[in-house]
Amino acid sequence: MPGGRLTQQERQCIATGLADGLSYAEIARRLGRPTSTISREVARNGGPGDYRPQQAHQATVQRARRGTPAPPRAAGVPDGAVEAEIIETAVRSGLPRMTARVHVDLLLSEDGRRTAAELTRRLKVSPASVSVAVNFLVEQGYVRRERDPQRRRDIYVVDDEAWYHSIAISSRQTLEAARAAMAAAETLGLDTPVGQRLARGGTFLERVIQDMMESADRWRGLLT
Structure with missing residues (x-):
């Protein structure tokens, strides 16, 4: 795995990867670099929507010549690398x-x-x-x-209640799918292999979602 500062060629590969919609993890894998290196590089140089490899390379060279670090962030403002990592986590979740x-x-x-x-x-x-x-x-x-x-x-x-509402909406959608599967099982016949498979899957999802909503209701007070 290469070490040290990113090269101009590597920065061009990062820009190409971003344009192609690749995740930071995939870009890092192709370059043989840690994912955190890629996320920091992008966050420090305009973010994924405005990353320019030539400008990023020049800025790094200038900082090295001055011997000064990147400008400090204001108090209470999330670090760009942290923001980038959260985005990558959300992308991996779908x-x-x-x-x-x-x-x-x-x-x-x-x-x-x-x-x-x-x-x-x-x-x-x-x-x-x-x-x-x-x-x-x-x-x-x-x-x-x-x-x-x-x-x-x-x-x-975005407020604290958004976490509860997102779970409730997702649960309703999954519950609809579960009940559709159980209805299809009855139509096809509960004595058939396909009917039994759909019935088992639908029942499983229904029970899990019911437990999830009971838990969400029980702990909702933590959000207020």
């Missing part, structure tokens, strides 16, 4: 990268509130991309939408 970026930006904002214009400006992406991501997050209960009547705009909010 969220599209843009949706994960929007969600994490909201999560790490001081008051958990952003307008569409703020998200567009901060993430350096199109309003359409933000709209698609936010709509998904609202549908899944991760974010709620508030209306600003004075300025006629939507404000997107």
Whole structure:
């Protein structure tokens, strides 16, 4: 595994990987570098939506010549590498990268509130991309939408209750699938191999989801 500073060629490979939608872990594997090296590199140089290999290399060379570290972050502002790692975790869990970026930006904002214009400006992406991501997050209960009547705009909010609502929505969707499987089992016949398989799977999912919602209801008070 190579050590030391990233080369200009490696930075170009990072940019190519980001453009191709690769995860930091995959880019790191291809370069033989730790994932944390890639996430820090991207976070320090514009983030995944604005990473430029040539500028990143020049900035690193200039810092080395001056013998000074990168500018310190303000108190209370999450480190860029930490933010990048959270995004990667969300992507690995199944969220599209843009949706994960929007969600994490909201999560790490001081008051958990952003307008569409703020998200567009901060993430350096199109309003359409933000709209698609936010709509998904609202549908899944991760974010709620508030209306600003004075300025006629939507404000997107992440609060503590969002964790509960996201679990509730996901549970309802899984429960629907479980009950559909059990209904199909009855139609096909509970004495057939396929019917038995669907019945067992549906019953398993139903019981697990019921337990999950009981647990969510029991511990909901921790969020308030």
